[in-house]
Amino acid sequence: MSALLDYKIKEFEALCAMISYDDLVIWADDKIRFSDDPDEILFELSLAKTLHEQLSILSSLGEQDENEAFKQVAYQIFISYKQDEIQFFDVVNKLHAMNINSTALDSSYRDFCIWISDEAWLISDGVKDLKPAEEELIRFFFGVKT
Numbered sequence: 001m002s003a004l005l006d007y008k009i010k011e012f013e014a015l016c017a018m019i020s021y022d023d024l025v026i027w028a029d030d031k032i033r034f035s036d037d038p039d040e041i042l043f044e045l046s047l048a049k050t051l052h053e054q055l056s057i058l059s060s061l062g063e064q065d066e067n068e069a070f071k072q073v074a075y076q077i078f079i080s081y082k083q084d085e086i087q088f089f090d091v092v093n094k095l096h097a098m099n100i101n102s103t104a105l106d107s108s109y110r111d112f113c114i115w116i117s118d119e120a121w122l123i124s125d126g127v128k129d130l131k132p133a134e135e136e137l138i139r140f141f142f143g144v145k146t
Contacts, residue, residue, distance in 0.1 A: 008069035011058035016094040021051040063104035078141040092120040
């Protein structure tokens with residue numbers, strides 16, 4: 001896995017509240033400890049004072065590997081959902097967080113994130129049923145996995 005992909009995955013995980021400030025510090029420290037020539041960015045992440053500062057550092061690296069990172073983090077979200085660790089609306093919020101913080105996300109991912117967010121609003125307002133949206137979510141995740 002490329003370092004940039006690794007950083008983009010960590011950015012998305014943090015945006016989705018899957019990892020914390022402390023998790024990122026520990027991850028960066030471990031990478032520094034076990035590398036002969038660690039990236040400067042790892043020191044910046046380790047020394048950052050807040051999660052917001054860490055996210056700023058990670059997002060400054062650009063959009064390279066954004067789609068692959070989205071796929072990998074979306075798959076982690078799917079696993080948590082299937083194991084009943086998170087609910088439908090949590091999944092939607094996490095996908096939305098990645099979508100709005102992406103600049104080069106594939107249009108099919110972006111369109112789905114927008115659609116499922118709209119569906120969630122309609123479901124919460126009682127206009128639509130949850131079951132069809134959950135079925136579409138599962139289909140989306142199976143498409144992302146492949």
